[in-house]
Amino acid sequence: MPLLVLLMLLAQDFSHRGFVEASANIFPQEAVNDSAHFVGEVRLQHEGFYKPWKNLQFAESFDLRIDSHHQTEREFRLDWKDEGRQRALFSLRRLSVQYYHGGLTVEAGKQLVRWGRTEIINPTDRFAPRDFLTVVDSDFLGVDAVRATYERGADTIDFIWSPRVTTGRIPLPNQRWFVPPEGAPAFQVERQLPERSQTGVRWSHIGVVEFAAAFYDGFDYLPSYEVTPGSLVVREIYPELRMFGGDIEVPLPLVSIKGEAGYFQSPDRRADDYVSYVIQLERQTGEWFFIGGYGGEVITREGLQSAEFNPVRGLTRTILAHAGYTIDANRSVDFEAAVRENFDGFWSRNEFSQAFGQHWRMTVGFTLIRGKPTDFLGQYRKNSHAMVAVRYSF
């Protein structure tokens, strides 16, 4: 009986949500290193919140997934670090404790952190490594961190310290989203993970014009590659990185203008120093929303690395567009596109989504990729695909 009472008390302060999704991607073309035409996946995501006291909350989120293409490990283990090349079958996205008092909120543990304001590309979003196994359909990974946020009036200071760097997940070498250099011999990759902590601070202000300034000191969560001539070993490195950046939103009578920029500077001579920026216009009219923008990059010092994998930089020098239409309470369509300024690459995602009842949603769509093999987008020209996903939310 006491146990029952305890469970009832716990239940009163516990809330959760999540979904189970089955999805299928169909690729009409074979890739050089991947002849599969079909990739299926089933994923369970759960998020739970428990509030034992008014100002204290525990949060958890995990993914349980399996797929037909070995993008997910087959071994059942709890993955906290997200360091594996493959997705873990059972991985923690969030496990944190949060305390708040007045304007101060402190969260410690594994958590999702998002900075920045623009869409598609976020130069200042440094604590949000992504899973790029499927390059054009990425997902965010959690980071181990202590985050303190103090909000007073219109100003907020956000301070983050993370004891280790969670690296982004990059395409698997035997799959279509990895495009091997032409004529390259079989090589071994020697991975050097960053070994020190990362820190960042962001000050944001809300008002008629909203803006933020951010600083980050840590590592690039995406790798550069160093090739020694004559050696079949390629070193995968994550260069040290400092970022000075900011974002702004200016609402005008007809459109909202959003901008975000970061200056990236590395003490590692192998990495580039560069400025990455995005400027976009947003407008909603009726049930339509439109976002159009440009992502640009200026390299201020060229690094000595042989190659890098960086979809965030790969999508710069690009015109970006996103539009959506809400047909009714249950149905919507969504269109996204990116066109390189020299027209060497093109990517477009188009989706229709419909909800059924309180729990079910089906999404169908297609992604079209075209371009030259030398272009970041164009290299995936054989990866255009159709998709269907059925989700049960709870």
Place this chain on the structure above:
Amino acid sequence: MNSLRNVLVLVGLLVLAPVTSAQDARAIVEEAQKRTTSTSQRYEGTLKVINEKNSVSEKRWNFERIGSHGNSKSMLRFSAPAEVKGVALLVVNHPDRASDQWMWTPAVGRERRIALQDRSRRFFGTDFSFEDLEERDTNQFDYRLLGEETLDGAVCWKIESRPKEKKASQYTHSHIWIRKDNYVVLQIENFKKTELIRRARYSNVQRVQNIWTAHHIEMFEVEANSRTILAIEKLQYNLPVKDENFTIQAMRREP
């Protein structure tokens, strides 16, 4: 002399009539506002969206407000259906201008400001627009008494309101029906020039902590031929809520 005085009185009445009408209308709206003033409010809302094909979708939200009428902050958080659970809207109302609004979508992990020009959009597939969820002070409008009409068996004043700052609203003007016996708003029709955009009907009026409140609000959107019925439950006024629960950080904290 008498006839001259009578003419002057008549001229005076004719000149003053619109002013008096406007003053009366303002006084009526201010009285209605005064009678619904509270330091805070909390309720659970169930929304039924019924489209033109009569298909029904249901949503639920929890609503909390601190302050009242143009000097208030409110937080609205969806609790159902499952796919929008946790989505929140923070509205900061100002006495002298349109509100500020931010929306939090857990799946995206970032808050998004709702720009003024985007407020005419339907709020999450309901027939309420983002603008309909804000609460403005009477001083932001000019009023004119249009006459009296009977609605749902109750005699009402019919009042026209026009926003003083035209760009701050998607509506050029509204017609408001206020019951003469208890100053409860029974209906609001919102227009863009001569075109009716939305009609809100207020019913199931109950007295809660001495405030007459409609527990059933039906919003009809003319163009979509769709209506949303908001049923209010567990309504409470004047609760001890804290200002710190109405910030962007609070919106990000879940649930």
